[in-house]
Amino acid sequence: MSAVIDDHGHAGADHAHGPAKGLMRWVLTTNHKDIGTLYLWFAFCMFLLGGSFAMVIRAELFQPGLQIVEPAFFNQMTTMHGLVMVFGAVMPAFVGLANWMIPLMIGAPDMALPRMNNFSFWLLPAAFLLLVSTLFTAGGGPNFGWTFYAPLSTTYAPESVTFFIFAIHLMGISSIMGAINVIATILNLRAPGMTLMKMPLFVWTWLITAFLLIAVMPVLAGCVTMMLMDIHFGTSFFSAAGGGDPVLFQHVFWFFGHPEVYIMILPAFGAVSSIIPAFSRKPLFGYTSMVYATAAIAFLSFIVWAHHMFVVGIPLVGELFFMYATLLIAVPTGVKVFNWASTMWQGSLTFETPMLFAVAFVILFSIGGFSGLMLAIAPADFQYQDTYFVVAHFHYVLVPGAIFGIFASAYYWMPKWTGHMYDETLGKLHFWLSFIGMNMAFFPMHFVGLAGMPRRIPDYNLQFADFNMVSSIGAFMFGTTQLFFLFIVIKTIRGGPPAPAKPWDGAEGLEWSVPSPAPYHTFTTPPEVK
Amino acid sequence: MADSISMKKLVTRLLLVVVAMFIFGFALVPIYDVMCKAFGINGKTAGQYEGEQVTDASRQVRVQFLSTNAVDMPWDFYPKGEQLVVQPGAVNEMVFVAHNPTNRPMSAQAVPSIAPSTAAAYFHKTECFCFTQQVLQPGERIEMPMRFIVDRDMPKDVKHLTLSYTLFDITARHPPVALNTDR
Numbered sequence: 136m137s138a139v140i141d142d143h144g145h146a147g148a149d150h151a152h153g154p155a156k157g158l159m160r161w162v163l164t165t166n167h168k169d170i171g172t173l174y175l176w177f178a179f180c181m182f183l184l185g186g187s188f189a190m191v192i193r194a195e196l197f198q199p200g201l202q203i204v205e206p207a208f209f210n211q212m213t214t215m216h217g218l219v220m221v222f223g224a225v226m227p228a229f230v231g232l233a234n235w236m237i238p239l240m241i242g243a244p245d246m247a248l249p250r251m252n253n254f255s256f257w258l259l260p261a262a263f264l265l266l267v268s269t270l271f272t273a274g275g276g277p278n279f280g281w282t283f284y285a286p287l288s289t290t291y292a293p294e295s296v297t298f299f300i301f302a303i304h305l306m307g308i309s310s311i312m313g314a315i316n317v318i319a320t321i322l323n324l325r326a327p328g329m330t331l332m333k334m335p336l337f338v339w340t341w342l343i344t345a346f347l348l349i350a351v352m353p354v355l356a357g358c359v360t361m362m363l364m365d366i367h368f369g370t371s372f373f374s375a376a377g378g379g380d381p382v383l384f385q386h387v388f389w390f391f392g393h394p395e396v397y398i399m400i401l402p403a404f405g406a407v408s409s410i411i412p413a414f415s416r417k418p419l420f421g422y423t424s425m426v427y428a429t430a431a432i433a434f435l436s437f438i439v440w441a442h443h444m445f446v447v448g449i450p451l452v453g454e455l456f457f458m459y460a461t462l463l464i465a466v467p468t469g470v471k472v473f474n475w476a477s478t479m480w481q482g483s484l485t486f487e488t489p490m491l492f493a494v495a496f497v498i499l500f501s502i503g504g505f506s507g508l509m510l511a512i513a514p515a516d517f518q519y520q521d522t523y524f525v526v527a528h529f530h531y532v533l534v535p536g537a538i539f540g541i542f543a544s545a546y547y548w549m550p551k552w553t554g555h556m557y558d559e560t561l562g563k564l565h566f567w568l569s570f571i572g573m574n575m576a577f578f579p580m581h582f583v584g585l586a587g588m589p590r591r592i593p594d595y596n597l598q599f600a601d602f603n604m605v606s607s608i609g610a611f612m613f614g615t616t617q618l619f620f621l622f623i624v625i626k627t628i629r630g631g632p633p634a635p636a637k638p639w640d641g642a643e644g645l646e647w648s649v650p651s652p653a654p655y656h657t658f659t660t661p662p663e664v665k
Numbered sequence: 666m667a668d669s670i671s672m673k674k675l676v677t678r679l680l681l682v683v684v685a686m687f688i689f690g691f692a693l694v695p696i697y698d699v700m701c702k703a704f705g706i707n708g709k710t711a712g713q714y715e716g717e718q719v720t721d722a723s724r725q726v727r728v729q730f731l732s733t734n735a736v737d738m739p740w741d742f743y744p745k746g747e748q749l750v751v752q753p754g755a756v757n758e759m760v761f762v763a764h765n766p767t768n769r770p771m772s773a774q775a776v777p778s779i780a781p782s783t784a785a786a787y788f789h790k791t792e793c794f795c796f797t798q799q800v801l802q803p804g805e806r807i808e809m810p811m812r813f814i815v816d817r818d819m820p821k822d823v824k825h826l827t828l829s830y831t832l833f834d835i836t837a838r839h840p841p842v843a844l845n846t847d848r
Binding site for chain 1: 672682683686693694702776783834835838
């Protein structure tokens with residue numbers, strides 16, 4: 136892939152213009168780079184907020200017994216930690232990366248629908264203000280877990296559940312608009328010669344993620360709307376007393392919920408598929424199979440939802456179907472892991488910070504994948520259900536999966552965003568502290584989970600005390616380390632060695648053909664892709 | 666790209682997908698009910714059974730009865746017997762008792778469930794208080810007969826059935842027609 140360097144950012148003052156001045160620049164902006172930056176900062180703020188909730192949880196679980204918070208508040212913390220991390224940190228961070236990088240990667244001047252882009256971002260602060268404000272209400276915030284199973288979230292919910300429902304609606308609208316924007320950009324604004332099968336994998340995985348989003352976010356909206364009607368308008372979708380069924384809630388929720396977990400990981404797959412080749416100085420192994428594997432994972436994600444519900448009493452045939460369909464996901468995922476390993480095989484490897492995060496991603500995500508396979512086995516799941524083993528599993532796929540993918544992307548593209556190289560020593564320190572902290576926090580959860588420690592409970596049996604203390608120390612370490620990441624980012628924005636247009640010698644793609652920092656307007660005339 | 670469809674068309678189509686999926690979310694409700702009925706899963710029993718069957722004297726099935734009150738339901742509610750040993754095809758009867766110990770009229774709905782759930786499709790009720798709602802005046806006590814037939818075609822490996830009722834307070838939703846109008 137080659138490209139003509141676009142120099143419109145520098146070409147004369149007659150038409151090129153920079154951003155508007157002052158605060159209103161950020162409120163009114165329709166520039167994909169500005170909006171990408173807003174998304175990334177918003178996601179980072181939510182990451183710290185959701186992380187601080189996790190610190191409360193780990194502080195309470197540091198020792199057995201109740202020390203720091205009331206059980207009711209503990210429930211609100213587990214709920215809000217999940218909601219804020221899923222909808223506030225991971226998803227907006229990926230949308231931010233998409234905003235910044237997709238136009239640069241496909242040679243487009245901006246996102247296809249810039250005004251909608253602005254609107255979809257500004258819905259998020261409103262949604263989270265609404266959600267987080269419930270913590271200060273008299274009855275407390277949502278306390279029914281991020282999966283908000285009915286009737287816990289309907290009949291027995293605190294008053295604030297209505298705020299929660301509207302917050303979910305706003306987030307949903309925001310995600311759907313973001314997804315439509317991504318699809319329209321990728322399908323309509325590619326530079327001449329950029330065929331679908333020449334697109335970088337990050338663009339491919341985001342295209343598929345966007346389709347997942349527009350398919351399942353409306354189902355989530357429908358689900359919370361049914362809750363709203365059950366609570367306020369006397370319907371009985373999920374109330375057995377009126378002829379409804381609480382199990383139906385779980386089906387509707389997980390029909391959204393399972394594709395949602397791939398929404399949170401596919402863009403990370405794409406980013407890692409750019410980063411590993413760059414630091415292996417080899418093209419990605421098996422590009423075509425990567426694309427098909429992503430599509431296969433997306434398809435399978437729609438037919439496995441009931442593996443979250445093995446214990447609700449679904450028929451044996453159903454258990455078998457959902458078990459085998461779930462195990463099948465290991466095949467395309469395995470294709471990806473082997474492709475990444477093959478890309479590194481006999482490459483000229485160097486381990487700068489993005490590569491460290493990317494390699495850790497591959498290894499640790501695989502561990503999370505394996506515990507996923509264990510959970511997928513229906514008869515064994517009866518033992519694992521609702522224990523810390525499940526918590527260990529999904530944190531292994533989400534922290535070193537989604538979050539490390541985002542860290543890797545941030546370090547990889549930060550020179551392009553800021554025009555400065557980050558401090559490599561500090562970056563590596565951030566990696567190692569995160570790596571050790573994360574494994575210390577989540578690995579012992581496998582053991583306590585297998586031994587039967589239930590999740591979402593503020594107290595536990597004395598036998599789990601040592602492992603929980605290790606977990607808590609690891610979590611405090613991981614949490615504090617992220618403040619250090621904030622320091623690294625600010626330091627890089629404010630200065631540092633100037634970054635060349637292509638700071639990584641093995642990197643490929645149109646984004647490296649524009650200067651660093653990327654000018655406010657890029658590719659106003661489309662580049663030629665051969 | 667020259668070969669791509671116009672932006673307006675594309676966005677319209679994507680919005681249609683969004684609307685369609687929103688509707689699909691609600692369509693899951695009837696789909697779920699139809700699936701549960703069609704495959705007899707979820708332990709839900711069907712409505713009133715009109716047919717008749719010849720008794721299969723060669724086989725015996727033990728039917729156990731359970732009653733549970735939903736949260737905040739103050740009624741006394743129980744079957745008169747714990748279990749019956751029945752022959753498939755024959756009509757059997759079990760009487761359930763409900764008593765309203767409060768000082769206000771209340772209405773209630775009983776929701777049945779069969780375990781194992783695969784047997785639900787073979788458990789026919791010819792008469793059941795769960796087909797309607799019950800209204801009891803303060804202190805009132807009623808006996809409610811429930812008649813059922815275990816289907817002759819029920820899989821041979823099922824030798825033991827449990828029928829459980831959960832009684833819900835639906836006074837707020839369906840206010841009973843009060844006798845003492847001063848309330």
